[in-house]
Amino acid sequence: MTRALVLHPDIDTGSAGPSRDPDLALEEAVSLAHALPDLAVVDSAVVRLRKPDAGRLFGKGKREEMKARVAAAEADLVLVDGPLTPVQQRNLERDWDVKILDRTGLILEIFSDRAATREGVLQVEMAALSYQRTRLVRAWTHLERQRGGLGFVGGPGETQIEADRRAIDEQLVRLRKQLDKVARTRTLHRAARAKVPYPIVALVGYTNAGKSTLFNRLTGAEVSAKDMLFATLDPTMRRVVLPHGGPEVILSDTVGFISDLPTELVAAFRATLEEVLEADLICHVRDISHPETEAQAHDVEAILESLGVAGETPRIEVWNKIDRLDDAARAAALTQAARGERVHAVSAVTGQGIEALVAAMSEALAETRHMSTLHLRFDEGRRRAWLYENDLVEDERQSEAGFDVTVRWTARQEARFREI
Known part of the structure; x- marks a missing residue:
């Protein structure tokens, strides 16, 4: 079981308009954390900020205060209820010596845990890879590792990050192809539903x-x-x-x-x-x-x-x-x-x-239904029967050329009828 500390940064927006109650926002963040079965929330706090720090989100005093809180709670993971840049995430992990996850990362984890259909799983994987691609600066701690060579070109780790990024792009292409197949199947199912x-x-x-x-x-x-x-x-x-x-x-x-x-x-x-x-x-x-x-x-x-x-x-x-x-x-x-x-x-x-x-x-x-008047020939018995089967007929008059039928139906029902 992973011990998690949940933090909600309450950033002063000045006169930018009413903001949500930070305590209720923290409560929602804790509920999000509880949605993962292998997480145990051991502590939570609202952290008030006048101005976010570009490199670490929290100012020096707040960082030291939160580091002590992480240690006291013996937390393995800190969940920050808000967006973190890759640099902020990497720096906070170094400062607090603990794994950090922002709101997007947490929701992705929940979706990954819950998705049941093939399409849901593929979509979560694609979203997670897109998110991870922006985090390669943080994800790799072996920045000095080179894929051969003397390391004179590009700078430490650049070739590794590029290789990782390329691998992610290739995986995204594969997932899109699989998702296209699933989407086509859904389109067929949707077309079948439209006939109902x-x-x-x-x-x-x-x-x-x-x-x-x-x-x-x-x-x-x-x-x-x-x-x-x-x-x-x-x-x-x-x-x-x-x-x-x-x-x-x-x-x-x-x-x-x-x-x-x-x-x-x-x-x-x-x-x-x-x-x-x-x-x-x-x-x-x-x-x-x-x-x-x-x-x-x-x-x-x-x-x-x-x-x-x-x-x-x-x-x-x-x-x-x-x-x-x-x-x-x-x-x-x-x-x-x-x-x-x-x-x-x-x-x-x-x-x-x-x-x-x-x-x-x-x-x-x-x-949402509308009235229409249809003229059906005598040889269109199948279409006439369909109207009656679906209880759409309001009135019907027989003429020498066929039937004049008044129907009340939805746009979906009308579209289905046109296909018969």
């Missing part, structure tokens, strides 16, 4: 907001729903009939978002969020009991925007975990949610509010 005329409902939200618990409540599935950051890493999909006369839908549980998500991972996991990009309805699940639920919601919306999720896609905001609020706060949340358009307060654990949420989902999906 069910709307897609995507659950999105900040990590640990309770998406998987809600998914299980709605589908009866047994998706991992631990009280842990990044418990779900690969998209899970289930076909489900919404109760009370609701439509049949495909429900998708997605990877949780997080503030300051490493850019390598936003790119690497874009494919796992394809269900969100294609969704007919997005349910934004929020942990309404969290002190920074508004900031978390802002982070989710920012990432959705960066992914190119269309603003016109219908959305429902789900205020989850009302069971964790006291009576007064719960009553206030229920009242506030009732005033909001497409806002529902629920508890995925107890089931409170789920029935109203399902009704709202059915209503929202109905609104």
Whole structure:
């Protein structure tokens, strides 16, 4: 078991705008650390900084103070909740004589530990290699080692770093080829899904907001729903009939978002969020009991925007975990949610509010449908039968040339019909 010390640098941003509560940021960082099974958090602290040191992040006094803390905790690893440059990481490791990992490195470790599908594994490997490539200045402590020669050309270790960088680039090329194959397979699966005329409902939200618990409540599935950051890493999909006369839908549980998500991972996991990009309805699940639920919601919306999720896609905001609020706060949340358009307060654990949420989902999906009038010849019986099988026909009149059929359907259903 690796003993870890977690540090959150609270950098004075002056008048740059409101920043997050450093104590809550530290709490989230500790939760991230707990997401790795072989880590034991033995100490944690907020380290306030007026100005970051270019070479070591922390000033001399803070470095000495933290070195004593590392020794007292007998830590094997220091997790810095923020970005570190390769030079800062290398220098701190030398100063404290301990392994250092920044926020990006930690999240990569978690994703590597959790990824289950072939695509997820490949994407994590690519993100990790891209990250590692920038760290070669730190990664190699044998900088004097040469690959032959007298060492007169290039400087100590330059040839080794170049060789390592080339090896990483070659591995990235191999991984991209493998990922392309997997992506093509996913494209085929997606095309097959498109032929199924069910709307897609995507659950999105900040990590640990309770998406998987809600998914299980709605589908009866047994998706991992631990009280842990990044418990779900690969998209899970289930076909489900919404109760009370609701439509049949495909429900998708997605990877949780997080503030300051490493850019390598936003790119690497874009494919796992394809269900969100294609969704007919997005349910934004929020942990309404969290002190920074508004900031978390802002982070989710920012990432959705960066992914190119269309603003016109219908959305429902789900205020989850009302069971964790006291009576007064719960009553206030229920009242506030009732005033909001497409806002529902629920508890995925107890089931409170789920029935109203399902009704709202059915209503929202109905609104995404549009009316069309089709003329079908008598020899187009297969297409006519498909419309009836999928309960799309609103009205039908027979003429001398065939059938004039009025249908109510989604764009996905219309596209499927055109292919028949």
